[in-house]
Amino acid sequence: RTESSAMAAENKSLISTAPVEPRYLNTNQAGHCWTLYNEYVMCSKAQGALTPLCQALRRNTNMICPADWLEGWDEARKEGNFFGVQYWDDEEILGTEEPEEDDEDEDEDEDEEEE
Numbered sequence: 001r002t003e004s005s006a007m008a009a010e011n012k013s014l015i016s017t018a019p020v021e022p023r024y025l026n027t028n029q030a031g032h033c034w035t036l037y038n039e040y041v042m043c044s045k046a047q048g049a050l051t052p053l054c055q056a057l058r059r060n061t062n063m064i065c066p067a068d069w070l071e072g073w074d075e076a077r078k079e080g081n082f083f084g085v086q087y088w089d090d091e092e093i094l095g096t097e098e099p100e101e102d103d104e105d106e107d108e109d110e111d112e113e114e115e
Contacts, residue, residue, distance in 0.1 A: 017063050018032075018036070018059075018060035018063045019060070021035070021036075023035075029064055032064055033061070033066075033069065034084070036057060036060055036061045036064055036065070037061050037065060037070070037084065038085045039057055040054060040057040040058050040061050041077070041084065042085055043057050045085070
């Protein structure tokens with residue numbers, strides 16, 4: 001019996017959900033979802049999407065919000081017509097897109113060499 005209660009305690013610590021938001025206790029969670037998503041976007045802008053804090057916010061957002069809402073908001077942010085926080089970072093796509101290099105520096109170097 002002791003072994004099973006130890007296993008139950010271990011399993012209980014592995015299962016988690018987003019923390020309770022006191023502003024949205026007994027109500028529709030849509031407001032909580034919207035707030036979490038925008039907090040994640042602000043965290044991404046301030047610290048980078050791959051930081052542990054931002055990843056925790058994204059996990060909580062994924063637990064609370066319907067997937068189709070998140071997909072729609074991510075798309076709207078990419079297209080620049082999102083009504084919440086306006087920010088998109090290539091890092092959020094987990095490094096799938098490389099940032100473009102600035103060609104102006106190369107042009108300036110070439111101009112200096114010609115003189």
